[in-house]
Amino acid sequence: MSSDANTPANLQMLAETMIAAARRAGADQADALTVRGQSVSIDMRNRTLEHAERAEGVEIGLRVLIGGRQACVSTSEHSPATIADMAERAVAMAKEAPVDDTLGLADPDQLASMREATSLQIADDRPDPQPDHLQQLALRAEAAALDQPGITQVESANAAFSRREVWLATSNGFSGGYGRSTHVISAVAITGEGLGMERDYAAESRIWADDLPEPEEIGRLAARRTLERAGSRKPPTGAFPILYDRRVAASLIGHLLSAVNGAAVARGSSWLRDALGTAVLPKGMDLVEDPHRLRYPSSRPFDAEGLATAKRSIVADGILQGWTLDLATGRKLGMDSTASAARGISSPPSPSISNVILTPGGQSRDQLIADMGRGLVVTSMLGSSINGTTGDYSRGAAGFWVENGQIAYPVNECTIAGNLRDMLMTLIAANDALPWRGSEVPSLLVEGMTVAGA
Structure with a gap:
């Protein structure tokens, strides 16, 4: 060099x-x-x-x-x-x-x-x-x-x-x-x-x-x-509420962001391909992209095609506002680019997201745990089976079992499953989102998922 x-x-x-x-x-x-x-x-x-x-x-x-x-x-x-x-x-x-x-x-x-x-x-x-x-x-x-x-x-x-x-x-x-x-x-x-x-x-x-x-x-x-994980065992099997801890809650929103990516929509391979202008999150919940946050990891003044980036609303009051588009996917869908192009050295541009912020809720994580009564708090996940066309969702998980609104014991080696469209519509957000993340997402409670454990 x-x-x-x-x-x-x-x-x-x-x-x-x-x-x-x-x-x-x-x-x-x-x-x-x-x-x-x-x-x-x-x-x-x-x-x-x-x-x-x-x-x-x-x-x-x-x-x-x-x-x-x-x-x-x-x-x-x-x-x-x-x-x-x-x-x-x-x-x-x-x-x-x-x-x-x-x-x-x-x-x-x-x-x-x-x-x-x-x-x-x-x-x-x-x-x-x-x-x-x-x-x-x-x-x-x-x-x-x-x-x-x-x-x-x-x-x-x-x-x-x-x-x-x-x-x-x-x-x-x-x-x-x-x-x-x-x-x-x-x-x-x-x-x-x-x-x-x-x-x-x-x-x-x-x-x-x-x-x-x-x-x-x-x-x-x-x-x-680590010490909180000592003595982990499998949880029971059944349908329970699941609280995604803020460590992993951004992955749920990541699935939504993937589904509103213009490349998937243009291919017809998105489970939200017909959802523009309809509810994809509970009423009152917004999802905003802001590429201009100071000192944030995904901030950028322009995209990979030279277009000016700007703050935009992806979901407003629960309603899907638009797709994430570069020039080519925008033209395929008859829309303007959202200045979302990203590219590597050896690849052409494709749509990508920068910093996103989900509306926080009014309760703490502990209050949501108390409200869920009996269920699972997920703190880590491994492996995944996500059907991009239908939104069917299955992932390995570990975390903590909740009884009577309190954490009872740590759990591992379980699988959680549901359908993303249904899951996202039941979200209840906590107020514990951390700053400095590319996805500023609090802990999220999801009703009625399937847990496969012991």
């Missing part, structure tokens, strides 16, 4: 050079993405260094369009000869691709005027943390977990940092870019031995290091969650 590519100005130069090469090779339209990434990750175990990893590199990607056909190519090499060769290869590939008349760049008057992200504060402006500092953070998280009586070991304690700069250029006149940083601390604690072993974790991620909790707080939380 040449050092020239390490600055935003040179990421811009690489992107614009690819556009020029694509036009020379015969492309009607083109867009180019350049990405510089660097990361450091430190894992500690038994108070010694378990694993250290550092990565850094620049990757470039080019998409060309010719008469309703497209092709994408990418490489980590970016010499002038390589760029010329990839442009010719992309044009040759596009000429063999099937025609899709919905493909094409935005009209110039659709393009965002904001072409950097300083005002969103999504890149920490302090010096990058050094490996020895990350090691100390991980050691502190591990020590805090091990200090809790009953914790037999810490499987891993991790501290990591990454920084990513991107630049997007298009043949219709857009050129813009921004950086993003991420700080992470996590710990996985274990209690018991052999078949009686249980584990759990805690992890926090922030754009700015100053916004992270202290590592001791993360280590203690991992230990507490």
Whole structure:
């Protein structure tokens, strides 16, 4: 990798050079993405260094369009000869691709005027943390977990940092870019031995290091969650209310977001394909996307097609307001893009969501547990069987069994099942959503799901 590519100005130069090469090779339209990434990750175990990893590199990607056909190519090499060769290869590939008349760049008057992200504060402006500092953070998280009586070991304690700069250029006149940083601390604690072993974790991620909790707080939380899992057993089988703890509640809303993705709707493979303008959540509940939240993980000033992002309502008062669209899926459905395009280096744009916020409820998690009487609190899930067309839902789960409105004992090795359309219409939200998440979703109570346990 040449050092020239390490600055935003040179990421811009690489992107614009690819556009020029694509036009020379015969492309009607083109867009180019350049990405510089660097990361450091430190894992500690038994108070010694378990694993250290550092990565850094620049990757470039080019998409060309010719008469309703497209092709994408990418490489980590970016010499002038390589760029010329990839442009010719992309044009040759596009000429063999099937025609899709919905493909094409935005009209110039659709393009965002904001072409950097300083005002969103999504890149920490302090010096990058050094490996020895990350090691100390991980050691502190591990020590805090091990200090809790009953914790037999810490499987891993991790501290990591990454920084990513991107630049997007298009043949219709857009050129813009921004950086993003991420700080992470996590710990996985274990209690018991052999078949009686249980584990759990805690992890926090922030754009700015100053916004992270202290590592001791993360280590203690991992230990507490682990100790609460001791003595887990299977719950009874039957139909019960289920409370999705805030740790996993965002997954429910994630299924809704997948179903309103324009790509699924255009394929006819969404269980909400006929739901526009109808109730998909209880009355009074809103689901809002806000790509401009300061210091939030998915904030961005423009999408992967150069359109200006904006706050929008996905669900208002329970009613579905619209699909999540990029340019192509919007054209397929006869609608405007919602500036939701995302793409990787080697893939074309597709619709994607940034920061979402679900309306909180008026009760605490404990109050919802008291109200549910007898049922299951889910704190972790594994595996899934989700039918994207019908909304039929089945997942492995673990958590806590509730009797007489109080947590009675921890449970594992059970399956929960239902239909997403029905489940979402019975939601009751708690008031415990945590900030700093891409999905700000509180604990959610769902009525009448099937639990398969003992």
